[in-house]
Amino acid sequence: MAFPTSMKAIQVVAFGKPYQINTVPVPTIVGPHDLVVKVAVASYCHTDSMVTEGVFGGNKLPLTASHEGSGTVVAVGSSPSGFKVGDRVMCGIFFNSCGHCVACTKGPECQRQYCTGGYEGNTGAFDTDGFFAEYARVDARWTTHLPDQVSLLAAAPLACAGRTIWRGVQQAIQKAELRKGSWIAIVGSGGGLGHMGIQFARSAGLRVIGIDARDEALQVTRSSGADVVLDARAGQEATVAAVQAAVGNNTASSGRGGGAEATLVLSDVPEAAALSCAVTKNHGTVVQVAQPEKIIIPFQEFILRDLRLYGTLVASPDESQAMVDFIAEHGLHVQTETYDGLDKIEELLHHVHGGQLKGKAAIIVDQSQLDQETKASSRSKI
Incomplete structure (x- = not known):
């Protein structure tokens, strides 16, 4: 599938400083487990403020913000773990866990997120570009298929929170x-x-x-x-x-x-x-x-x-799939205040830090994907 070579992204450019909206290259497939996702919705998490303040140490900068995203797969690596172009997915922060520590190989699956060998980058899971962008590169092994009953708007806040x-x-x-x-x-x-x-x-x-x-x-x-x-x-x-x-x-x-x-x-x-x-x-x-x-x-x-x-930390891959399947069966109302477009980031932050926010704050990056869901009358979305 053809897609652009450049895109807009909200980035941390210096710790303790405001975000900047920059023009950056669209990510491409690098490793066998990579997926490129066209982002539909990205939400703001408390941990985003911790990344902005440099709590996790020497993150590489600039760094695209938001580790809660949802969207549609537009490219797959050579080992896509069952994903294909067109799949609707929930995407989180973990990328390329080491694959050789006890958590990755010998512990129970519900402890996979406790990898001690390190994720891609030097400072762990928060050192990879996130979802306040038009496209994102993610790890198929840490990405979750969305049941038909779970919408992209609901899925983004589920990715971490x-x-x-x-x-x-x-x-x-x-x-x-x-x-x-x-x-x-x-x-x-x-x-x-x-x-x-x-x-x-x-x-x-x-x-x-x-x-x-x-x-x-x-x-x-x-x-x-x-x-x-x-x-x-x-x-x-x-x-x-x-x-x-x-x-x-x-x-x-x-x-x-x-x-x-x-x-x-x-x-x-x-x-x-x-x-x-x-x-x-x-x-x-x-x-x-x-x-x-x-x-x-x-x-x-x-x-x-x-x-x-x-x-407790975030859920493992199997636990994540169990969560969205549970939601598909039982339902869940995710209270979300939405903002239209990446340029609304300051408005979002004003409400987040003003203490009046109810639920989660999310940016709709690509309204067309949500419109396509609405038109799909066979789906009854949460």
Whole structure:
């Protein structure tokens, strides 16, 4: 398929400085597992701000931003892993994992993302060009086929945020041995990850306590289907009491032994991890998803109450496919505020940093692909 030799791209040109929109070469096939994708939608993730600030070290610059994208395959390498031109795909950040470390070869598939041998580039997964561009080069082994029921607009935020919260919910279910009717709390429930996590948990048969501290976030928590919605601004003591009242498993003889069976930490405010532990029952499970510089938990909450704390990263390739297949079956409302074209990046950032954003922010790079979906009457898209 013929396509242009140059394109527009939103790029990090210096750490701590604003993005620039540059004209750059369209990527081409380099390795056997490469795909070139015509980007339809690219969304903004919290990690994008970390890349811009240089948190991950010596990323090569300039670097095209956004590691959440969706689009249509326009070129394939010699080993395309089942992909062909015309396939609709969800694309993420991982590119050319080493292929020889324990995670890549001997560990369970659900740990493939923990490659220790290094991805392409010197600073890992965040050192490759992303999706705030008209085209992108991706690794077929880390790219996900989209079921007909999942739209390109919904898929872009799923590429990192969706994969991350999907695995967080699955970790909670597995580590805490949750069953239908079990209670799970989500601290930071009204954000881009939280509103998806509520829906994933509810569709799995769990009862959800959503906890947040912004009016807009609490509204999103309610509309996403949380069984109980709590305002963290009431303070830790009141929030813990409200969780215990909802769950009904408070044990007076143990002091404060009751609470949710598992809790997801999605907020990176300093108090979030401590609050998450406090609302979790004795011997319960806490899954840390947010990435603050330091995770602060008083020993009284962690050691004296025998909690299990797990960290989690984005989903593996098989987990990613399971996520979109689950969405195709059960449905998912991805709350997205969209911006038309790459030149709207400053408007997007204004809303993101203004604290008024509901859900995810995404740029529609190629409206024609979305229009083509609409015309495909055989598809009922999420």
